[in-house]
Amino acid sequence: MVKQIIIVRKDIKMGKGKTAAQVAHASLGAYKKAKKLSPKLIAEWESEGEKKVVLKGTLEDLINFKQWADAKKIPSYMVSDAGRTQLAPGTVTTLGIGPEKDEELKETKILKLL
Amino acid sequence: MVKQIIIVRKDIKMGKGKTAAQVAHASLGAYKKAKKLSPKLIAEWESEGEKKVVLKGTLEDLINFKQWADAKKIPSYMVSDAGRTQLAPGTVTTLGIGPEKDEELKETKILKLL
Numbered sequence: 001m002v003k004q005i006i007i008v009r010k011d012i013k014m015g016k017g018k019t020a021a022q023v024a025h026a027s028l029g030a031y032k033k034a035k036k037l038s039p040k041l042i043a044e045w046e047s048e049g050e051k052k053v054v055l056k057g058t059l060e061d062l063i064n065f066k067q068w069a070d071a072k073k074i075p076s077y078m079v080s081d082a083g084r085t086q087l088a089p090g091t092v093t094t095l096g097i098g099p100e101k102d103e104e105l106k107e108t109k110i111l112k113l114l
Numbered sequence: 115m116v117k118q119i120i121i122v123r124k125d126i127k128m129g130k131g132k133t134a135a136q137v138a139h140a141s142l143g144a145y146k147k148a149k150k151l152s153p154k155l156i157a158e159w160e161s162e163g164e165k166k167v168v169l170k171g172t173l174e175d176l177i178n179f180k181q182w183a184d185a186k187k188i189p190s191y192m193v194s195d196a197g198r199t200q201l202a203p204g205t206v207t208t209l210g211i212g213p214e215k216d217e218e219l220k221e222t223k224i225l226k227l228l
Contacts, residue, residue, distance in 0.1 A: 020228065
């Protein structure tokens with residue numbers, strides 16, 4: 001199974017629509033990177049229904065998992081908000097990881113579902 | 115300004131994470147269609163920060179806007195949930211429209227922000 005993980009900051013206040021838009025940013029950003037780096041994984045992910053899992057974490061969790069993904073060469077994409085609404089410009093909101101094989105993503109299981 | 119609209123059903127019950135994942139499905143699905151049909155619009159959208167607007171509507175709204183987008187030849191993507199969690203299989207959850215030029219999307223202004 002191939003899946004994409006999106007981690008949302010739980011330590012800032014975002015409404016439901018804002019959260020959804022930031023998750024979509026992270027998902028698309030990580031997808032574009034993965035599409036270039038591992039088109040075979042993307043094809044597998046697409047054939048399996050493009051599973052996306054949305055988790056929650058602190059800013060520290062997002063930074064740690066970004067470094068972890070970089071070290072493992074898993075495509076990832078960190079989103080900073082443009083700051084037009086609700087948040088200060090540059091606020092980190094979400095992190096998209098993969099699509100990647102399930103077994104490579106085990107470490108993310110320490111985080112809870114949003 | 116080029117933007118992407120995602121409409122979320124307000125007449126079914128979905129948690130915050132579920133909603134975010136369904137919005138990401140719609141966003142990515144509509145993006146892929148638009149990428150093939152209008153790569154120039156996509157480039158403009160990317161240069162402007164990939165604006166995404168998340169709105170809410172009924173199932174009827176989603177169906178109507180899907181037909182409206184088809185008639186106007188605006189790329190769009192309707193999401194049906196696989197039904198592993200929370201919803202019955204095949205339940206329509208979200209509709210992604212565009213990226214498309216702002217002025218082509220005026221009709222969506224009858225819907226409220228999520």
